Amino acid sequence: xxxxxxxxxxxxxxxxxxxxxxxxxxxxxxxxxxxxxxxxxxxxxxxxxxxxxxxxxxxxxxxxxxxxxxxxxxxxxxxxxxxxxxxxxxxxxxxxxxxxxxxxxxxxxxxxxxxxxxxxxxxxxxxxxxxxxxxxxxxxxxxxxxxxxxxxxxxxxxxxxxxxxxxxxxxxxxxxxxxxxxxxxxxxxxxxxxxxxxxxxxxxxxxxxxxxxxxxxxxxxxxxxxxxxxxxxxxxxxxxxxxxxxxxxxxxxxxxxxxxxxxxxxxxxxxxxxxxxxxxxxxxxxxxxxxxxxxxxxxxxxxxxxxxxxxxxxxxxxxxxxxxxxxxxxxxxxxxxxxxxxxxxxxxxxxxxxxxxxxxxxxxxxxxxxxxxxxxxxxxxxxxxxxxxxxxxxxxxxxxxxxxxxxxxxxxxxxxxxxxxxxxxxx
Amino acid sequence: xxxxxxxxxxxxxxxxxxxxxxxxxxxxxxxxxxxxxxxxxxxxxxxxxxxxxxxxxxxxxxxxxxxxxxxxxxxxxxxxxxxxxxxxxxxxxxxxxxxxxxxxxxxxxxxxxxxxxxxxxxxxxxxxxxxxxxxxxxxxxxxxxxxxxxxxxxxxxxxxxxxxxxxxxxxxxxxxxxxxxxxxxxxxxxxxxxxxxxxxxxxxxxxxxxxxxxxxxxxxxxxxxxxxxxxxxxxxxxxxxxxxxxxxxxxxxxxxxxxxxxxxxxxxxxxxxxxxxxxxxxxxxxxxxxxxxxxxxxxxxxxxxxxxxxxxxxxxxxxxxxxxxx
Numbered sequence: 001x002x003x004x005x006x007x008x009x010x011x012x013x014x015x016x017x018x019x020x021x022x023x024x025x026x027x028x029x030x031x032x033x034x035x036x037x038x039x040x041x042x043x044x045x046x047x048x049x050x051x052x053x054x055x056x057x058x059x060x061x062x063x064x065x066x067x068x069x070x071x072x073x074x075x076x077x078x079x080x081x082x083x084x085x086x087x088x089x090x091x092x093x094x095x096x097x098x099x100x101x102x103x104x105x106x107x108x109x110x111x112x113x114x115x116x117x118x119x120x121x122x123x124x125x126x127x128x129x130x131x132x133x134x135x136x137x138x139x140x141x142x143x144x145x146x147x148x149x150x151x152x153x154x155x156x157x158x159x160x161x162x163x164x165x166x167x168x169x170x171x172x173x174x175x176x177x178x179x180x181x182x183x184x185x186x187x188x189x190x191x192x193x194x195x196x197x198x199x200x201x202x203x204x205x206x207x208x209x210x211x212x213x214x215x216x217x218x219x220x221x222x223x224x225x226x227x228x229x230x231x232x233x234x235x236x237x238x239x240x241x242x243x244x245x246x247x248x249x250x251x252x253x254x255x256x257x258x259x260x261x262x263x264x265x266x267x268x269x270x271x272x273x274x275x276x277x278x279x280x281x282x283x284x285x286x287x288x289x290x291x292x293x294x295x296x297x298x299x300x301x302x303x304x305x306x307x308x309x310x311x312x313x314x315x316x317x318x319x320x321x322x323x324x325x326x327x328x329x330x331x332x333x334x335x336x337x338x339x340x341x342x343x344x345x346x347x348x349x350x351x352x353x354x355x356x357x358x359x360x361x362x363x364x365x366x367x368x369x370x371x372x373x374x375x376x377x378x379x380x381x382x383x384x385x386x387x388x389x390x391x392x393x394x395x396x397x398x399x400x401x402x403x404x405x406x407x408x409x410x411x412x413x414x415x416x417x418x419x420x421x422x423x424x425x426x427x
Numbered sequence: 428x429x430x431x432x433x434x435x436x437x438x439x440x441x442x443x444x445x446x447x448x449x450x451x452x453x454x455x456x457x458x459x460x461x462x463x464x465x466x467x468x469x470x471x472x473x474x475x476x477x478x479x480x481x482x483x484x485x486x487x488x489x490x491x492x493x494x495x496x497x498x499x500x501x502x503x504x505x506x507x508x509x510x511x512x513x514x515x516x517x518x519x520x521x522x523x524x525x526x527x528x529x530x531x532x533x534x535x536x537x538x539x540x541x542x543x544x545x546x547x548x549x550x551x552x553x554x555x556x557x558x559x560x561x562x563x564x565x566x567x568x569x570x571x572x573x574x575x576x577x578x579x580x581x582x583x584x585x586x587x588x589x590x591x592x593x594x595x596x597x598x599x600x601x602x603x604x605x606x607x608x609x610x611x612x613x614x615x616x617x618x619x620x621x622x623x624x625x626x627x628x629x630x631x632x633x634x635x636x637x638x639x640x641x642x643x644x645x646x647x648x649x650x651x652x653x654x655x656x657x658x659x660x661x662x663x664x665x666x667x668x669x670x671x672x673x674x675x676x677x678x679x680x681x682x683x684x685x686x687x688x689x690x691x692x693x694x695x696x697x698x699x700x701x702x703x704x705x706x707x708x709x710x711x712x713x714x715x716x717x718x719x720x721x722x723x724x725x726x727x728x729x730x731x732x733x734x735x736x737x738x739x740x741x742x743x744x745x746x747x748x749x750x751x752x753x
Contacts, residue, residue: 199638203447205547205570205609208634274432275548319526319556321546323569 004046005029006421007039011051011382015058016355017362017371026056028378031420036372051382054415057354059091059379061361061370063181063259064235065310065332067124070111071100076312076399078112081332082121084398086425088332089381089414090308091122092362092369096181097129098156104129104140106148113149121424123379125365127154127181130169134158139169142176151365152233154181157282163220170230179231179365184217184242185283194323196269196286204275207323209284211239218242222249225256233364234258236309238283240293247302257364258302260294261309262338263329263404265347267291271404277318278404281309282327295347298356305361308335312400330400334391336383337410344411350385378421387413432554442554442563443736445572446613454617458582460735461728467504468730477742478507482537486528487566488514488544493702493726494566494576498541501733505742510537525549526556533558539741540564547571547606562740570604576701577610579732581618583725584656587697591618597650597692598641599626599682600660600709601671603633607701608660616640626650628682630671647682651691659684659700662709675708685711689719697721 006028013036014021020036027035027043034040065085068076085093095112097103103112109126116124128145130153132138142153153173160166173180193209195201201208218234222245225232237243237260246258263281268288271279279285297303311328318325339353348356362370369379389395392407417425433448435441440453467475483502487495495511502509512532523531529540539562542550547569554563567573588594596615602608602625615623625636626644636643644650651657666672689698698710698720706712715722 197634199635202633202635203609203639205568205572205606205633207547210634275551277552316524319524319552321525321544321549321552321568323546323548324525 004421005044006047006049006418007043007045008049008051008056008380008382011054011056013056013372014351014354015372016351017058017359018373020372021351026372026380028418028421031378031422033372033374033376033378035374049382049416054382054384055350056380056382058358058370058372059381059417059419060089060335060357061365061367062090062093062310062332062335063305063307063361063364064096064261065090065093065308066312067095068312069099069115070108075314075317078115078124079119080397080399081310081312082116082119082124084332085122086417086419087397087414088308088335089383089417090332090335091379091381091417091419092125092367093122094125094127094152094365096156097127097154098134098158102129102134103127104132104134104145106144109145109148109150120419122419123369125367126150127152128178129153130155130173130180131158131160131165136161136165139172142172142178146176146178150178151367152179152181154235155183157183157185159185159187163224166221167224167228170224170228170232174228174230179233181233181235182221183235184214184221184237186213186217189213189216194280194284194327195272196284198269198287200269200273204272206272211241211286211290214239214283215241215245218245222246222254222256226254232256236261236264236283236307237294237303238264238286238290240290243293243297243302247297247300250302257304259305259307259361259364260298260303261331262306262335263309263331264294265291265298265306265342266338267404272322275322276404277320277322277325278329278402280318280322280325280327281329295342299348299352304356305364306335306339306356307361308332310398312398313402314400318402329403330398331403332398333396334403334405334410336414337412338405340385340412378418380418381414382416383412383414385412387411387415389413432551440740443574443740444550444554444563444565446574446577446610446617449617451617451619454578454581454614457578457732457735457739458585460739461578461582461731464731464734465728467734468727473504474506475504476506477738478502478505481507481539481741483507483509483539483541483737484532484537485509485511486514486532486540486542487512488542488549489567491543491566493729494543497726497729498566498733501730501737504730505734505738507737525552529553529557533561537561539737541566543567545569564736564740567606570606571609573606573610575729575733575736576607577614578736579725579729580611580658580699580701581614582732583699583721583728584697586724586728587721588655591615591620594620594656595622595624595654596620596656596658597624597626597654598658598660599647599650599684601631601662601666602627602636602660603631604663605660609639611658612639612641624650624654626682628672631666647688648691651688654692655696657684657689657692657696657698659698659710661701661703662705679708683707683709683711684714686713686717689714699725702726
């Protein structure tokens, strides 16, 4: 039990969940927030953190970050990636079920949790598999996964064999009170495509991954979500039409939510010009209109969360002809500066940007995180919004350096991260 | 487009990967150099010593007869040593990575890779990773690019038609999967062709086809109306199982080039085909073997054009030997 008393003073505290944006102090004792505002009478801090010139906000909640353990430790490990998360201000992260032992049994859930706990850098929330082995044929043991602590199940990149299996999986998950995280992708329409079906992909002669592969899957899933009453969350959208369909469903009162990967809010199809494998992502970067619609959806709250969609790779994963490379970006450590860039570009105000990284994702998953409410675990992120830094070398903690942003200069950097009142990262 | 990778720091052509980003002047020079080599291939002793002592590796990850043979002949006529690497029986089928294959052959002190690969972007990838003294010539990557084929087609068109600015060219068939079409469109536009058309059913056209710089036709008769050059593309059998088309028969009925259809084009129009041809599928034998067909001329031009490209990339041809024949 952590009984240390900490006060964070002199910073601008932004806590969107509680509508707070003020120059106040945050007091922590026993790993929990005890006050935000003036220190209670008789509070004597053991440690004082000077946050002058800094923003103090809840630790970020990341709905999609791959740690590669168990099974692909040659790419990354729980230790390396949770350290990167701490450096990125992320205190809670959801890990998709497509580890190499799929997260479809309580044993794997426990293993992940125990390893994360022993490293102690970030809270890891394993997403269970929707189907056994992610094979898309039979239901996973959802009740057992729930008992082991899962709050959600998902399909990751794996297709569900047919719509009947999907419908039953949604029904059963609803029955278990589990959220279903769907990465919408119709495999047959995708047909091994790897870039957006636009002028750039046409020109380069690369296999196309059409927007319709996403929108058809969103449409089908929305129909079944409405029919089954399942709580569906769409992960990592890429297209304008998908955002519009989800907005429409939300307006009709269907309980669906969605997130977007941070890089989708910045890059477009032209990122792959020159066959740059670092810009190979799934779903692919799409048109400027799509990117702008994602930004607009984020602003309006249709997309309530920004995730990192962190996918660290070994160097070989990107060393091949473009279609043969593995998709994905190592993106935890650029999550904050790229979010701040949205503020700079007028897409969101600072408080809304922080909300999409904290309150928004926490609410989607029903987690008691993403706020500085009195009594909650003191997961706090301090960042300097003006600090310039270069994303490389010793300043890069993830084992994966597969990012088109590697080596670039960024503005805004996390200076300290507290997890349950304990410092897990300090610049 | 990022094509600077094709040039070295001094602006000399180092790799030949795509037509994209190449100037009209450079394309004309390739054709001029090819012209000078045409006579070589007609001589009794068909050899020049331009690339003596150089080693050229034909690295074909995808089957090809004609392209590989003409590259090999072109290299030999330039007096280079040629190594043919048969990938089907080589290490990649044992799990060696593309990059390891390249590194191993590189270690044998070679000077040029001629690469064919089924993945778009493969030649770019290899060019980005080879040692600084090695050049890469793209012999076809996926559906992306086949620049030497495009140049031999331009060379052939120039021989028969001269000035590109007065020409209407129709490319007919499976544009979607065709690296030849993509490269030809770029070359024709760079050379100032009056009108470039593509003719195909919607299932065989790339999305946003117009953005490639062409007029799109879905009807062969309309597409051939008044053109000077007809380029027919090969139709792969896989297109039927992939649900792109119902049958070869239906394709031939609506998109096959027959004498009657060819009559829509200008009377002196030439008919081209990058080969290998499917008689009775995309083209009628009477047209393929008819007086307007220049298909076999394309093949012989292939050697001269590949000699030109290889000598320009490797030997600095045009600087030390600028001008006429050797």
